[in-house]
Amino acid sequence: MLAQKENRERNRTVFRLKLFDYRRDGSFASRQHAWKNLGFKERGRIWRNLTRDGFLDPECSRSDAINSKGAQMKRFLKTVALLALAALSAATISPAQGQSQTAAKKIIIDTDPGTDDALAILLALNSPDIDVAGVTIVAGNVTSELGLENALKVMSLANRCDIPVAKGAAHPLFQKLNTEVFWNGKNGLGGAELPPSHCAASSQFGPDLIIGVVHRYPHEITLVPIGPLTNVALAISKDPSIVPLVKEVVLMGGSITGGNVNAASEFNIHSDPEAASIVFNAGWPITMVGLDVTERTLITNADVVRLEKVGEPEASFAAAVARFQIGTYQGTGFGGGAVHDALAVGAVVDRSFLKTQDMRVDIETDGRFTRGETVGNRGNAIDRVVPRGDRLETVGVDAVQPNVQVAVGVDASRFIELLVSRLSGK
Ligand SMILES: [Ca+2]
Numbered sequence: 351m352l353a354q355k356e357n358r359e360r361n362r363t364v365f366r367l368k369l370f371d372y373r374r375d376g377s378f379a380s381r382q383h384a385w386k387n388l389g390f391k392e393r394g395r396i397w398r399n400l401t402r403d404g405f406l407d408p409e410c411s412r413s414d415a416i417n418s419k420g421a422q423m424k425r426f427l428k429t430v431a432l433l434a435l436a437a438l439s440a441a442t443i444s445p446a447q448g449q450s451q452t453a454a455k456k457i458i459i460d461t462d463p464g465t466d467d468a469l470a471i472l473l474a475l476n477s478p479d480i481d482v483a484g485v486t487i488v489a490g491n492v493t494s495e496l497g498l499e500n501a502l503k504v505m506s507l508a509n510r511c512d513i514p515v516a517k518g519a520a521h522p523l524f525q526k527l528n529t530e531v532f533w534n535g536k537n538g539l540g541g542a543e544l545p546p547s548h549c550a551a552s553s554q555f556g557p558d559l560i561i562g563v564v565h566r567y568p569h570e571i572t573l574v575p576i577g578p579l580t581n582v583a584l585a586i587s588k589d590p591s592i593v594p595l596v597k598e599v600v601l602m603g604g605s606i607t608g609g610n611v612n613a614a615s616e617f618n619i620h621s622d623p624e625a626a627s628i629v630f631n632a633g634w635p636i637t638m639v640g641l642d643v644t645e646r647t648l649i650t651n652a653d654v655v656r657l658e659k660v661g662e663p664e665a666s667f668a669a670a671v672a673r674f675q676i677g678t679y680q681g682t683g684f685g686g687g688a689v690h691d692a693l694a695v696g697a698v699v700d701r702s703f704l705k706t707q708d709m710r711v712d713i714e715t716d717g718r719f720t721r722g723e724t725v726g727n728r729g730n731a732i733d734r735v736v737p738r739g740d741r742l743e744t745v746g747v748d749a750v751q752p753n754v755q756v757a758v759g760v761d762a763s764r765f766i767e768l769l770v771s772r773l774s775g776k
Pocket residue numbers: 461462463464466467491576577691
């Protein structure tokens with residue numbers, strides 16, 4: 351009992367201190383005085399604001415806010431009224447309407463458009479199960495200036511100027527930018543031309559847009575990075591509090607079976623390994639959609655013909671981009687064009703496209719031949735090594751905690767069917 355009393359006292363003290371912090375404008379004394387005389391509703395409102403703003407532990411002062419019998423009765427009557435209202439609403443909604451109420455998944459696309467980026471953005475915009483809350487641009491396939499221009503053109507094509515598009519990092523954290531004219535064409539879109547955009551760019555810096563949107567929709571946002579991870583690393587370095595507020599990260603990048611830039615490294619991770627290391631070690635749920643699955647997910651000439659037959663601007667643009675991609679892969683042993691980034695969006699639409707394996711993944715930031723490699727620990731174990739005289743000795747094995755769901759299998763044909771049909775407007 352004594353402990354409980356002490357605890358209550360401590361909570362009251364904490365509450366008073368935090369209330370003081372909250373009212374730094376000097377109105378502390380009058381606010382505390384007023385608190386005693388406030389009604390139930392007002393106390394509840396202030397309590398909710400304080401807990402929301404992180405100034406008050408939700409467990410503190412809850413009893414203060416609801417301690418009177420009159421308040422309890424009001425609460426009871428309010429609950430009864432709400433239950434009656436809910437029952438009435440349920441009776442007036444038909445089962446079919448109820449089933450169609452599934453909320454679309456909110457995502458932020460962080461992108462360096464980019465041919466496959468353009469297809470990924472169009473797939474997201476044409477997916478009723480996806481709600482794009484923002485698009486941020488990172489330097490990668492193209493400069494951030496050209497990436498912004500391309501993204502705005504694609505948003506304009508889809509008539510979605512309502513979605514904020516913000517330019518972010520112009521170069522990687524610690525190395526030179528390496529653009530990819532060879533794989534994306536001079537304009538970044540495989541030579542496919544689009545009219546000038548009628549959408550305007552957001553005035554925010556990309557990482558700030560990410561921070562703002564995550565706070566606006568706590569626990570709802572899926573981050574979909576499909577370029578180098580510079581913007582995402584900057585966002586969580588500036589505001590680490592977004593990490594637990596992000597629902598999950600589904601990124602295109604990496605590989606556990608060899609690279610595409612060189613023998614070991616995939617382009618997005620190789621373009622900013624330090625940023626990737628920050629993102630992979632942040633402690634949030636990550637799904638890695640890497641080359642292990644994207645190089646098996648190929649769009650073919652037959653798919654391009656289907657898109658061309660639609661005769662609509664979006665499908666025609668997608669067809670032109672896809673035809674360029676197929677061309678770049680000709681003679682490489684691939685039977686089509688890999689649509690890398692689009693598969694990350696596909697994994698948000700329907701996770702069952704992928705088969706994943708939980709692994710500890712570290713980013714190689716040194717390495718003469720392996721900088722930028724995503725090193726997947728398939729057994730999630732490392733040797734325990736101890737010094738023994740003039741040598742080291744392995745004395746056992748330690749488990750390591752997986753940090754990534756690595757995509758190791760894909761239902762490629764089912765995904766390509768979804769991609770082509772949604773890009774066709776179906
Ligand atoms: Ca990309």
